[in-house]
Amino acid sequence: MSQTFGNLEIGDLTGSPARNRRERIVSTTFRITAYVSLLVSILIVLSLVFEAWTFIDGIEIGWLWGDQWAPPFNEYDLKTPLVGSLIVTGIAMLVAIPIGLASAIYLSEYANPTVRKWLKPLLEILAGIPSVVLGFFALRWVTPNIVQNLNADAPGFTLAAAGIGVGILTVPLIASVSEDALAAVPSSLREASAGLGAKRVTTTIRITIPAAISGLVAAFIIGVSRAIGETMVVFLAAGGGGNQAQFTASAFESGTVVTAAMAATTAPSDRLSEGVALQSLYFLGLLLFVITLLLNLIADRFVRKVRMVY
Amino acid sequence: MTIETETEDTDNVNIFEVSDVNVYYGDFRAIRDVSIDIEANEITAFIGPSGCGKTTMLRSFNRMNDLIPTARVTGELKYRGVSLYDKRVDPVEVRRRIGMVFQKPNPFPKSVYDNVAYGPRIAGNVSKGAEMDDLVESSLRKAALWDEVKDRLKSSALGMSGGQQQRLCIARAIATNPDVVLMDEPCSALDPIATGRIEELMAQLKDEYSIVIVTHNMQQAARVSDKTAFFSVEVSEESDLRTGILVEFGSTDLMFSNPTDERTENYVTGRFG
Amino acid sequence: MALSTLNSGAEYAKEKVAADLQGKSFDFAGAVFRLSLLTGLAFGILILGAVMWDVLGDGTGFLFDRGWDFITGNAKSRSDEYGIFEGLRGTFWIGVFVVVFSFPIGIGAAIYLEEYAPDNRVTRFIELNIRNLAGVPSVVYGVLGLAIFVRALDGFYPNSLDKHLGSTTAAAGATLAILVLPIVIITSAEAIRAVPQALREGGFGVGATKWEVIRHHVLPYAAPGIFTGTLLSLARALGEAAPLILVGGVLGSLGPKSSLFELEQLGERFTAMPLMITQLAKKPAFVGDWNSATAAAILVLLVVVIFANLVAILLRNHFEKKRSN
Numbered sequence: 056m057s058q059t060f061g062n063l064e065i066g067d068l069t070g071s072p073a074r075n076r077r078e079r080i081v082s083t084t085f086r087i088t089a090y091v092s093l094l095v096s097i098l099i100v101l102s103l104v105f106e107a108w109t110f111i112d113g114i115e116i117g118w119l120w121g122d123q124w125a126p127p128f129n130e131y132d133l134k135t136p137l138v139g140s141l142i143v144t145g146i147a148m149l150v151a152i153p154i155g156l157a158s159a160i161y162l163s164e165y166a167n168p169t170v171r172k173w174l175k176p177l178l179e180i181l182a183g184i185p186s187v188v189l190g191f192f193a194l195r196w197v198t199p200n201i202v203q204n205l206n207a208d209a210p211g212f213t214l215a216a217a218g219i220g221v222g223i224l225t226v227p228l229i230a231s232v233s234e235d236a237l238a239a240v241p242s243s244l245r246e247a248s249a250g251l252g253a254k255r256v257t258t259t260i261r262i263t264i265p266a267a268i269s270g271l272v273a274a275f276i277i278g279v280s281r282a283i284g285e286t287m288v289v290f291l292a293a294g295g296g297g298n299q300a301q302f303t304a305s306a307f308e309s310g311t312v313v314t315a316a317m318a319a320t321t322a323p324s325d326r327l328s329e330g331v332a333l334q335s336l337y338f339l340g341l342l343l344f345v346i347t348l349l350l351n352l353i354a355d356r357f358v359r360k361v362r363m364v365y
Numbered sequence: 366m367t368i369e370t371e372t373e374d375t376d377n378v379n380i381f382e383v384s385d386v387n388v389y390y391g392d393f394r395a396i397r398d399v400s401i402d403i404e405a406n407e408i409t410a411f412i413g414p415s416g417c418g419k420t421t422m423l424r425s426f427n428r429m430n431d432l433i434p435t436a437r438v439t440g441e442l443k444y445r446g447v448s449l450y451d452k453r454v455d456p457v458e459v460r461r462r463i464g465m466v467f468q469k470p471n472p473f474p475k476s477v478y479d480n481v482a483y484g485p486r487i488a489g490n491v492s493k494g495a496e497m498d499d500l501v502e503s504s505l506r507k508a509a510l511w512d513e514v515k516d517r518l519k520s521s522a523l524g525m526s527g528g529q530q531q532r533l534c535i536a537r538a539i540a541t542n543p544d545v546v547l548m549d550e551p552c553s554a555l556d557p558i559a560t561g562r563i564e565e566l567m568a569q570l571k572d573e574y575s576i577v578i579v580t581h582n583m584q585q586a587a588r589v590s591d592k593t594a595f596f597s598v599e600v601s602e603e604s605d606l607r608t609g610i611l612v613e614f615g616s617t618d619l620m621f622s623n624p625t626d627e628r629t630e631n632y633v634t635g636r637f638g
Numbered sequence: 639m640a641l642s643t644l645n646s647g648a649e650y651a652k653e654k655v656a657a658d659l660q661g662k663s664f665d666f667a668g669a670v671f672r673l674s675l676l677t678g679l680a681f682g683i684l685i686l687g688a689v690m691w692d693v694l695g696d697g698t699g700f701l702f703d704r705g706w707d708f709i710t711g712n713a714k715s716r717s718d719e720y721g722i723f724e725g726l727r728g729t730f731w732i733g734v735f736v737v738v739f740s741f742p743i744g745i746g747a748a749i750y751l752e753e754y755a756p757d758n759r760v761t762r763f764i765e766l767n768i769r770n771l772a773g774v775p776s777v778v779y780g781v782l783g784l785a786i787f788v789r790a791l792d793g794f795y796p797n798s799l800d801k802h803l804g805s806t807t808a809a810a811g812a813t814l815a816i817l818v819l820p821i822v823i824i825t826s827a828e829a830i831r832a833v834p835q836a837l838r839e840g841g842f843g844v845g846a847t848k849w850e851v852i853r854h855h856v857l858p859y860a861a862p863g864i865f866t867g868t869l870l871s872l873a874r875a876l877g878e879a880a881p882l883i884l885v886g887g888v889l890g891s892l893g894p895k896s897s898l899f900e901l902e903q904l905g906e907r908f909t910a911m912p913l914m915i916t917q918l919a920k921k922p923a924f925v926g927d928w929n930s931a932t933a934a935a936i937l938v939l940l941v942v943v944i945f946a947n948l949v950a951i952l953l954r955n956h957f958e959k960k961r962s963n
């Protein structure tokens with residue numbers, strides 16, 4: 056019945072060559088697919104750096120400082136989109152951090168399982184709403200109902216409306232990353248604190264949040280990075296002027312940000328087909344890429360710290 | 366009885382010849398300089414306190430250690446005369462001849478039938494429906510499970526009790542018609558009744574297969590095995606590192622009645638471990 | 639004196655404990671904290687409600703009035719004749735590109751990273767790289783699409799009078815396929831990581847090869863998780879607008895209408911639902927019924943995107959529950 060073996064030869068154990076070949080082909084195929092991601096990164100960096108360099112090469116440095124961002128007129132005042140991004144991101148964080156953090160703490164520390172079961176999917180659906188939709192919402196609802204209530208002179212397009220829209224967009228991201236960080240805190244810590252007679256609020260503020268702080272910081276950084284990179288909300292709600300935006304440091308005026316300025320350069324109404332004006336978008340793209348990459352790398356460090364501790 | 370034992374002894378063949386084997390996990394040496402010969406058609410038990418490297422040793426017999434990226438084996442480990450860690454050896458081929466039953470029952474989340482049929486199917490040596498049906502039935506019978514599952518071959522294996530699942534895993538292992546079956550504490554997750562059934566089963570299986578079983582239940586080793594290897598941990602004075610070593614190896618009767626090593630004696634009499 | 643103080647101290651402690659046990663002493667700080675958390679959460683949900691209300695209110699009426707016409711019609715210059723067919727068609731083809739390219743490549747990469755890749759510097763670098771790619775703003779992928787696909791294809795026809803020959807449906811699809819690739823990889827890798835090692839060992843133990851273990855045990859077990867992740871990334875791709883603007887999508891009508899499945903359009907100019915919404919939203923709200931038309935178009939996109947999200951979420955919850963039993 057059973058296989059009868061005396062002594063074997065090495066050849067008995069080398070396996071079928073066809074099978075081994077098949078295994079090799081499969082693993083090589085998978086390896087190639089993994090390397091596609093590296094190729095993508097290389098292409099992104101190369102195209103950005105190369106074209107951005109052409110831009111820098113083709114302009115006079117003085118063009119980078121002025122009072123408006125207007126590629127068709129060879130005016131590339133960098134502070135216009137940069138300060139715009141700063142304002143929009145700042146407002147977005149004012150909206151998103153409190154709401155996102157409160158939601159995360161409530162879901163992870165207070166909500167009972169049934170409540171969680173219903174609330175989490177709601178937040179996830181909010182995360183799935185396309186940004187054009189929020190752009191439209193910011194333009195048609197946030198502007199008249201919130202922004203123009205705060206400042207009656209505010210025009211129809213404002214950085215403030217865009218900031219609020221971007222903030223709404225960022226809430227689910229901050230909430231979910233924060234919740235992961237809180238959930239990673241071992242329940243033994245909470246129990247130890249409760250065992251000493253601490254109230255839930257004390258445990259949460261004195262024990263859980265400090266223990267999760269790296270993850271929470273990561274959540275904020277990721278939120279900032281996401282807000283800086285958001286395009287459509289700003290494109291729709293902040294700027295009326297197409298491919299031309301005046302410098303402003305006020306949230307209650309129309310303006311542009313790095314991403315929206317890029318989109319405006321290629322938007323069909325006044326699309327630029329070539330020349331340094333078009334290449335300005337690669338330059339902005341490179342700026343944006345470097346800023347978000349740095350933020351993401353820092354956030355990655357913080358997330359890693361959470362994993363290492365627990 | 367005596368005669369039978371003697372006839373077995375006359376044609377004894379070593380299935381494993383282990384000399385000076387060390388297994389490392391990264392820089393950590395889990396077992397040191399183990400040398401042991403394991404005979405065919407016997408039940409060999411590995412006993413010893415937990416963490417002494419029994420599982421590690423067992424898993425190097427069918428190249429299961431290859432699945433742990435940091436694991437590394439040095440020394441000579443021969444299976445029927447062929448060096449198992451030779452570069453040319455295909456671990457898949459090895460595992461088709463040397464089956465394994467794990468500490469926790471791990472049936473596939475498939476039907477009872479498909480669990481048993483899986484090995485033969487991928488090996489490609491049984492294809493026809495009726496032939497496969499026969500093989501599944503005979504494997505389940507050998508694993509003393511047939512009567513309990515013959516009416517529910519198509520239902521999920523995950524619905525069975527722990528003891529049934531472990532016997533299914535034994536049926537799955539023997540369905541590929543292996544030469545050796547390695548068992549890593551197969552009863553540790555089971556109740557005494559299920560354990561008893563599996564011990565009976567091993568006694569029946571040993572005519573056809575060579576069995577190496579890890580257990581830290583000494584009574585079990587005494588009940589089922591022909592030979593026993595006693596492993597222990599040596600704690601290094603300076604570095605506090607724990608290394609597994611083979612203390613003593615011999616006939617089970619002798620090991621339990623008249624151990625030569627003091628450490629073995631302490632262990633089997635329950636004074637330590 | 640001393641005795642009585644001691645006594646009343648004990649008395650006090652007793653009362654205090656009793657009060658605590660009955661929950662009598664009102665925890666003011668706790669209540670305030672809890673209330674502020676709830677306010678935050680309520681804001682989040684209210685916003686979702688406001689968005690839905692804003693869109694649903696305006697959109698449904700318009701959609702019911704226009705009916706099927708709105709879905710199958712072309713982008714006209716009057717709001718009561720406007721139709722979104724061209725956008726739906728572009729979005730459909732983008733979905734096809736994502737399914738055909740991102741899914742196999744992304745799942746393949748996840749399998750490599752989780753099952754094959756040695757734990758070394760190269761692997762860790764690839765993983766870091768993928769995490770970072772997932773955080774690259776979508777508009778940057780548009781830059782990539784513009785630089786690689788559009789410019790490359792433009793280059794094939796240097797003397798053509800028609801600019802932007804490279805701004806095609808294929809370029810748009812490929813750009814978004816690249817955009818969601820890291821998300822597909824990350825979610826699939828998570829699903830594969832959740833497969834119990836005991837299952838793999840069972841397969842290897844009966845002599846299965848690595849590919850057999852993956853195909854027969856790992857992938858079936860991880861399938862619900864992978865499916866959920868891919869569905870979420872598909873939804874993400876269908877809602878993206880910014881990269882499409884950079885790749886040169888048309889914010890308006892494409893002209894003659896070709897049918898949904900005609901392959902020729904892969905080499906022609908494109909638009910997509912999010913682009914149509916962008917264009918509609920930019921129209922002055924007070925002229926005609928553009929506000930409602932925009933809301934109706936959004937409603938259609940939301941139905942598609944939220945449906946995909948919902949299926950993914952429900953499926954994941956279902957399997958999580960089943961597995962935990």
Ligand SMILES: Nc1ncnc2c1ncn2[C@@H]1O[C@H](COP(=O)(O)OP(=O)(O)O)[C@@H](O)[C@H]1O
Pocket residue numbers: 390393395414415416417418419420421422433435607609
């Ligand atoms: N995958 C692994 N990585 C690192 N160390 C391991 C691994 N598996 C086991 N060890 C270590 O090797 C030693 C022997 O373990 P093991 O063979 O499981 O012992 P036993 O089965 O006798 O209880 C232990 O110290 C254990 O911590």
Ligand SMILES: [Mg+2]
Pocket residue numbers: 419420421550
């Ligand atoms: Mg063990």
